[in-house]
Amino acid sequence: MGRHWTNEEILQEIKKRAWYHKIQLRPGIVTPGIEQLVDLWNMTRQSRGHISYAGKRVLDLASFDGMWSFEAEKLGASLVVATDCLHLLYSNFEFCKNILQSKVVPFYNITPYKLWEGLQVLLMDDVTVPLPFPKQIYYNKFDVVQHLGLLYHLRDPMWTLSQSRSVLKTGGHLLLETACILDMNQSMMVYNGPPGKQNRLYSDITTWWLPTVPCLMEMLRGTMFEPIPESIRTIPSGSLGGYEGGRISLVARAIPASEMDREAYAELLRIYRNPGLVPDYL
Secondary structure: OOOOOOHHHHHHHHHOOOOOOOOEEEOOEEOOOOHHHHHHHHHHHHHHOOOOOOOOEEEEEOOOOOHHHHHHHHOOOOEEEEEOOOHHHHHHHHHHHHHHOOOOEEEOOOOOOOHHHHOHHHHOOOOOOOOOOOHHHHOOOEEEEEEEOOHHHOOOHHHHHHHHHHOEEEEEEEEEEEEEEOOOOOOOEEEOOOOOOOOOOOOOOOOOEEEEHHHHHHHHHOOOEEEOHHHOEEEEEEEEOOEEEEEEEEEEEEOOHHHOOHHHHHHHOOOOOOOOOOOOOO
16 A cells, blocks of 8 residues: 545645646545646547446556546556656656556557567467467457657558557457648658758647558558547648648557458568567467
């Protein structure tokens, strides 16, 4: 059991910290978070309504303060794993976890490019079995992967979608939210430019790419996901370098090999294309 915090102690501790998320710790006590993102978060919650969390194993990427992890737990998930590689934010997560008496498991040393490698201890029943692994040791894959506010911050966005698919059960769901370009029918991504003054979309050195909506849908299908049309929500954000920028949230289902082109599936099985992806026929 951790220490007992009074409401006044919690409020004083909250004031000492910088917060990204709004997290309800007790009735009437919510971390400040970024007010401008509330509409975006509510949009994502609308998409999330197309997923049942009851009894599910959930992986939350780029957890920051942990809002989405703690909400998944409240929705009935049997296991929630929070990952990030920003160590400065871990103290906020740990503080909230203690107050909420949460069972969310933190892995704040995991890159979204190496989910299969970093999370093997959670994915396998028997790590003593030599390669190639039999099918039964993959029963610990996740039912839901939350990939929120992350894709456009990655230099290799499609790689992280492949990694998400590798740790997700066939038939499981990806909850995705990202910045995007809303006003183009072409399938393309616009590069934000090298970090610095050359940025053409966001004046943000952590933003690398903005996909068009058709591009995002094709990227998902190319990594064995099928977007659920009724889950798609968008919010426009205005002109970005001559493009209509915005945000999009959606749910995509992890599809089996039978719903893919046979040759495309064989290519994805190459270890350097999609590490950790298990052939359906094993």
